[in-house]
Amino acid sequence: MDAVQDTSKFSEAYPMKGGDGPNSYANNSTLQKGTVDAAKELLSKAVAEELDVNVLLSSNTFYIADLGCSVGPNTFIAVENILEAVEFKFQSHGLNSQIPEFQVFFNDHTLNDFNRLFKSLPQARRYYAAGVPGSFYGRLFPNASIHFFYSTFALQWLSRVPKEVADKNSPAWNKGRIHYSNSTDEVVRAHEAQHAEDMECFLNARAQEIADGGMMVLVIPGRPNTLPHSESVGNVSFQLIGSCLMDMARKGLVSEEKVDTFNIPVYAMTPQELEAAVERNKHFSLKKLETIPHTPVPPTVSPIQLVVSHMRAGFEGIVKQQFGEEILDELFDSYLKKLEEQPSIIASGTETAIIFLAVLKRK
Numbered sequence: 001m002d003a004v005q006d007t008s009k010f011s012e013a014y015p016m017k018g019g020d021g022p023n024s025y026a027n028n029s030t031l032q033k034g035t036v037d038a039a040k041e042l043l044s045k046a047v048a049e050e051l052d053v054n055v056l057l058s059s060n061t062f063y064i065a066d067l068g069c070s071v072g073p074n075t076f077i078a079v080e081n082i083l084e085a086v087e088f089k090f091q092s093h094g095l096n097s098q099i100p101e102f103q104v105f106f107n108d109h110t111l112n113d114f115n116r117l118f119k120s121l122p123q124a125r126r127y128y129a130a131g132v133p134g135s136f137y138g139r140l141f142p143n144a145s146i147h148f149f150y151s152t153f154a155l156q157w158l159s160r161v162p163k164e165v166a167d168k169n170s171p172a173w174n175k176g177r178i179h180y181s182n183s184t185d186e187v188v189r190a191h192e193a194q195h196a197e198d199m200e201c202f203l204n205a206r207a208q209e210i211a212d213g214g215m216m217v218l219v220i221p222g223r224p225n226t227l228p229h230s231e232s233v234g235n236v237s238f239q240l241i242g243s244c245l246m247d248m249a250r251k252g253l254v255s256e257e258k259v260d261t262f263n264i265p266v267y268a269m270t271p272q273e274l275e276a277a278v279e280r281n282k283h284f285s286l287k288k289l290e291t292i293p294h295t296p297v298p299p300t301v302s303p304i305q306l307v308v309s310h311m312r313a314g315f316e317g318i319v320k321q322q323f324g325e326e327i328l329d330e331l332f333d334s335y336l337k338k339l340e341e342q343p344s345i346i347a348s349g350t351e352t353a354i355i356f357l358a359v360l361k362r363k
Contacts, residue, residue: 016070016314018113031310032153033074034295035355039152039219040081042290046217046359047085050287053093055147055213062086062100063146063211064127067136068154069106071116076125079104082148083126102127107140109133135159137201141209149206152219156234158265159198162190166261175260178242180267181235188229195267199277207283207362216284216360219292223268224354232268233353236345237311237335244334245323253330254323262322264315271356278360288359303346308336 056062064082069075083102090099106117110133121129134140136151137159164170165180165187172186180191206216223232230236242259249256271289278286297303312332320328339345 016112016317018071018116031295031297031306033077035219035292036074036078036081036152038292038295039357042288042292042357043081043217044085044088046215046288046357047082047089048092050215050359050361051086051089051148052213053089053095055211056086056090056100057095057098059147059211060100061103062148063103063105064148064150065105065107065132065141065146067107067140067149067151068157069108069112069117071113072120074152075106075117076120076122078150078152079127080122082150086148103130104128105130105132105141105146107132107134107136109135136205137198139205139208143208144211146209147211147214149210149214149216151217153221155199155202155218155220156222156266156268158191158194158267159201160194161263161265162194164190165263173260174263176242176246176256177239178245178259178262179235179238179264181229181232182239182242191267194265195269195273196277196280199274200281203277203281203283207281210362212362214362215287218274218358218360219355220269220274220358221353221355222270222274223352225270225272227270227352229268231352233345234266234268236352237307238264238266240338240345241311241315241331241335244331244338247334248327248331254327258322264318268353271354271358274356274358278358283363284360285363286358287361288357290357292355292357294355304336304339304343307346308332308339311335 064079066075066079086102087099090096104127106129108114112133114131114133117131118129132140136154162172164172165174167173172184172190174180174183174187177183177187180187210216221234223229223235245254245259245262246256248254249259271291275286275289278284297306312328316328319331
């Protein structure tokens with residue numbers, strides 16, 4: 001038997017902020033939870049229409065994997081939604097007595113806070129739980145072993161910053177910026193190429209791991225098909241954080257060279273780009289592609305404050321790795337101020353950002 005490859009060599013790891021402190025992902029992911037809730041109906045419908053009953057009957061255990069699970073609580077809500085949908089499928093076919101046992105694999109980078117994840121596992125759960133460390137851009141599971149793959153808010157992360165973007169001698173060097181969206185054509189093309197390569201790796205790995213008749217549901221934050229990269233609200237946010245870092249470099253609080261070599265490896269794909277990736281890959285058919293409705297921000301919360309706390313929970317790790325911990329408070333305070341000066345940025349979010357759900361089946 002071949003040795004199992006260490007998937008960490010495929011990619012860089014920037015996990016969400018662990019623990020349960022005020023800036024932790026566990027306490028700053030309500031926007032993502034809103035999406036999990038809003039996607040529930042689409043997910044149930046997808047299972048009802050696309051999951052193959054014969055597959056369900058071929059095994060006493062139904063294997064589910066959440067790719068890029070982070071630390072909860074959202075992953076547990078999503079898993080519960082999947083279990084409900086699968087059980088309902090059995091019941092609607094009169095197979096009540098044959099509902100299998102469920103095994104759920106929670107996957108994320110090796111640096112993810114798995115301790116926090118396991119500590120907060122629901123006590124009354126109806127499934128066996130296991131953690132699977134490693135990048136989903138490589139193989140994680142044995143051949144034909146997983147019946148249901150799920151991933152939400154994870155595929156916007158590239159496996160790495162494209163090499164040429166951090167190379168001073170490359171035409172794609174991204175000097176003075178931390179993201180591709182407000183940069184030169186060369187930088188944008190380098191990110192598009194990295195994204196296409198990553199999606200090919202992702203789909204190839206899943207094609208080998210998915211069980212016959214199994215399915216995959218992906219929830220992806222992206223941008224509308226015709227919207228330029230530079231106008232997507234997430235991308236505008238990165239541009240603002242970049243300008244805050246440049247301000248701090250001018251004040252001598254961080255080194256400009258560190259800003260020049262810092263890039264956030266997040267890519268906002270369009271539904272069209274996902275379709276093209278699936279078509280190129282040839283192993284899957286795309287059964288559904290739907291936009292998930294935006295979830296309103298609760299009136300008790302400032303939308304700008306919410307965006308900043310969510311951005312910090314998601315990106316504190318990568319910023320800290322490059323610049324150290326001591327700049328974090330000042331950086332996110334100045335990002336908050338810039339957003340308050342331009343409230344229209346957040347207000348435009350419903351037109352300039354979309355979250356879409358894709359249902360794939362192995363050919």
